[in-house]
Amino acid sequence: MKRNYLFLAIAGLWIVGLIHSCKEDGPTDPDPVYTYDPHPVTIEVPTNYPEPAIPEDNPCTEEGIYLGRLLFYDTMLSKDYTMSCASCHLQANGFTDAKAVSTGIDGIAGTRSSMPLFNLAYMFDGMFWDGRSADLEAQILQPVPNPIELHLEWTEAISRIQASTLYEEKFYNAFGDLPITKELTAKAIAQFLRTIVSFQSKFDLATRPGSGVFFTVQELVGYNLFNQQKGQAGDPECFHCHGGRLFTDNKFHNNGLDNVSDISQFPDKGRGAITANNNDMGKFKTPSLRNLAYTAPYMHDGRFATLEEVIDHYSSGIHNSPTLDPIIGSPFSGVGPVNLSPTQKAAMIAFLHTLNDSIFIQNPAFSDPN
Amino acid sequence: MKKFLILILVFTILSPGCKEDEMEDTASVNVQIVPKIGNETLVLDQAYTDAGGLRIKVNFLKFYLSHLSLVSTDGSLAELKDIALFDYENPSVISAEVTDGEYSGIHFGLGLNPEQNNSDPDSFPASHPLSYAQAMHWDTWIKYKFLIIEGRVDEDTTGTDWTKAYSYHTGFDDVFREVEIARNLIIENGQNNIVINLDINKIFYGVNDTIDLLTENNVHGSSTELALAMRLSDLCKNAFE
Numbered sequence: 001m002k003r004n005y006l007f008l009a010i011a012g013l014w015i016v017g018l019i020h021s022c023k024e025d026g027p028t029d030p031d032p033v034y035t036y037d038p039h040p041v042t043i044e045v046p047t048n049y050p051e052p053a054i055p056e057d058n059p060c061t062e063e064g065i066y067l068g069r070l071l072f073y074d075t076m077l078s079k080d081y082t083m084s085c086a087s088c089h090l091q092a093n094g095f096t097d098a099k100a101v102s103t104g105i106d107g108i109a110g111t112r113s114s115m116p117l118f119n120l121a122y123m124f125d126g127m128f129w130d131g132r133s134a135d136l137e138a139q140i141l142q143p144v145p146n147p148i149e150l151h152l153e154w155t156e157a158i159s160r161i162q163a164s165t166l167y168e169e170k171f172y173n174a175f176g177d178l179p180i181t182k183e184l185t186a187k188a189i190a191q192f193l194r195t196i197v198s199f200q201s202k203f204d205l206a207t208r209p210g211s212g213v214f215f216t217v218q219e220l221v222g223y224n225l226f227n228q229q230k231g232q233a234g235d236p237e238c239f240h241c242h243g244g245r246l247f248t249d250n251k252f253h254n255n256g257l258d259n260v261s262d263i264s265q266f267p268d269k270g271r272g273a274i275t276a277n278n279n280d281m282g283k284f285k286t287p288s289l290r291n292l293a294y295t296a297p298y299m300h301d302g303r304f305a306t307l308e309e310v311i312d313h314y315s316s317g318i319h320n321s322p323t324l325d326p327i328i329g330s331p332f333s334g335v336g337p338v339n340l341s342p343t344q345k346a347a348m349i350a351f352l353h354t355l356n357d358s359i360f361i362q363n364p365a366f367s368d369p370n
Numbered sequence: 371m372k373k374f375l376i377l378i379l380v381f382t383i384l385s386p387g388c389k390e391d392e393m394e395d396t397a398s399v400n401v402q403i404v405p406k407i408g409n410e411t412l413v414l415d416q417a418y419t420d421a422g423g424l425r426i427k428v429n430f431l432k433f434y435l436s437h438l439s440l441v442s443t444d445g446s447l448a449e450l451k452d453i454a455l456f457d458y459e460n461p462s463v464i465s466a467e468v469t470d471g472e473y474s475g476i477h478f479g480l481g482l483n484p485e486q487n488n489s490d491p492d493s494f495p496a497s498h499p500l501s502y503a504q505a506m507h508w509d510t511w512i513k514y515k516f517l518i519i520e521g522r523v524d525e526d527t528t529g530t531d532w533t534k535a536y537s538y539h540t541g542f543d544d545v546f547r548e549v550e551i552a553r554n555l556i557i558e559n560g561q562n563n564i565v566i567n568l569d570i571n572k573i574f575y576g577v578n579d580t581i582d583l584l585t586e587n588n589v590h591g592s593s594t595e596l597a598l599a600m601r602l603s604d605l606c607k608n609a610f611e
Contacts, residue, residue: 048490048492048493049492050491050492050493050494050496050501050502050503051495051496053495053496053497053503122496122502122503124496124503227509227510229510229590229591229592230592230593230594235592237590239508239509239510240539240590243505243507243508243509243510244491244492244502244505244507244509245492245502245509246502249505250503250505251505277415278415279414279415279427279429320533322532322533324533324535326429326520326521326522326535326536326537327537327590
């Protein structure tokens with residue numbers, strides 16, 4: 001019996017040794033020279049402001065954010081090396097390109113205006129004007145291969161990134177994983193974009209107790225108009241779609257831009273082209289009203305060059321159509337148009353300018369790192 | 371010593387028995403809200419002839435239920451959920467655990483009670499029903515919207531002219547209503563499914579009141595619209611079944 005035990009013990013040791021030696025002889029870890037020790041980053045927002053929503057599978061780290069920032073500004077992601085994400089999303093313009101519609105590397109103009117990039121950690125219910133991407137990571141995958149944008153297949157883009165001496169270690173530092181993929185690339189850029197928050201406007205200070213910053217009388221009149229809802233003609237009721245500290249409800253609305261009698265006539269079907277739901281035709285994502293001083297022209301197609309034109313539209317230029325939002329459609333429900341006076345329009349614009357955040361557009365953490 | 375060990379043994383054997391006697395059995399309950407228009411299950415954006423003969427569409431339906439509970443046979447409430455937000459664009463089933471047994475009904479608040487209504491939407495994570503991300507808070511009045519129902523009316527009944535719209539956003543403590551639906555429920559081990567129907571017809575056409583969708587078509591929170599908001603809430607209270 002004792003001999004049996006001895007035999008089993010020796011056999012066991014032999015097997016363990018064999019396994020151990022096999023492991024040593026096997027393929028080596030391809031990434032041993034790089035370190036993976038990511039440093040978590042908490043996105044700072046003022047007290048009493050909502051916490052940014054960060055996906056569990058892509059937490060922000062110093063390494064990921066820096067990598068994403070490098071990629072965001074890298075022209076390697078366009079077919080002819082002439083454009084980067086930042087070409088249509090300039091920091092000085094609230095990360096828009098200040099054009100009615102954007103033009104890609106081949107000189108082909110798109111049909112929509114470059115969306116501003118800030119407070120994206122608070123954006124829900126779809127990215128883009130039509131919400132066709134569920135989240136930021138999915139959204140980032142689209143402009144690179146788009147023929148009218150950066151026009152570069154992801155396989156080629158990844159080959160370029162892999163061939164670069166700049167990136168391999170940084171990807172490993174950020175994600176502890178190689179090879180580089182388009183998904184990891186999108187995750188890194190998403191981490192960087194989520195750090196771009198804008199909550200340092202005059203409005204933010206004036207509504208913070210004890211800040212010592214106050215609205216002017218004109219701004220306050222505009223703020224009250226913005227929120228006015230007395231159930232009568234002349235109520236701007238802007239807050240319905242542009243409420244909260246983000247100044248967007250993240251929803252899709254038809255705000256009366258086009259005078260069409262049939263849904264097939266919308267020049268751009270917007271959300272409806274994605275959902276194929278007739279009730280979504282002509283609807284677009286509500287943009288935030290923050291940083292309007294930097295993000296002109298306005299609307300999904302940049303049709304309004306100035307804020308004055310925007311206010312004129314909402315005041316007396318609403319067009320009827322089958323999917324016109326019921327709230328903005330009040331003129332067609334018997335309440336009548338807003339018809340702001342020149343003084344009221346000036347007050348409204350004065351208030352909107354309190355939402356400009358000059359610190360955000362100059363924040364060096366968001367600029368080109370090269 | 372021997373006696374002492376026997377005592378410990380007896381105590382050890384008896385202890386879990388006492389615990390088991392004190393434990394109550396719980397069961398899983400899934401509550402599903404089903405909007406209807408008459409006998410038909412409502413489909414958003416689809417045209418219907420309503421109880422008043424109008425051709426209408428419902429484009430949007432979203433509301434809070436608070437302190438959703440089952441009514442015990444002794445009249446006490448067994449709470450399933452403190453707050454739930456029903457959004458018919460993305461309807462979800464409300465799941466909870468409750469003591470199994472016999473119940474006589476379902477009870478909930480339509481909207482939020484005053485304490486809940488004073489919450490700060492920025493203090494909740496985005497996924498919470500009271501968070502800013504639900505777009506249910508009026509910053510203007512620092513209160514929540516309780517019910518949103520929006521749609522269109524085909525005024526001339528040709529089926530092509532849908533330019534008349536109705537848009538009701540009710541809120542404020544005055545329009546909070548408690549709803550009780552009498553129903554015999556036997557909750558047993560395993561999955562128990564409860565369906566609550568909401569008849570859209572009854573929101574607009576009640577026993578003692580009717581809303582004119584063509585002329586009484588806006589409630590967006592102003593004080594002048596409070597009376598209409600309260601009427602809608604009263605009608606809505608009786609539209610659950």
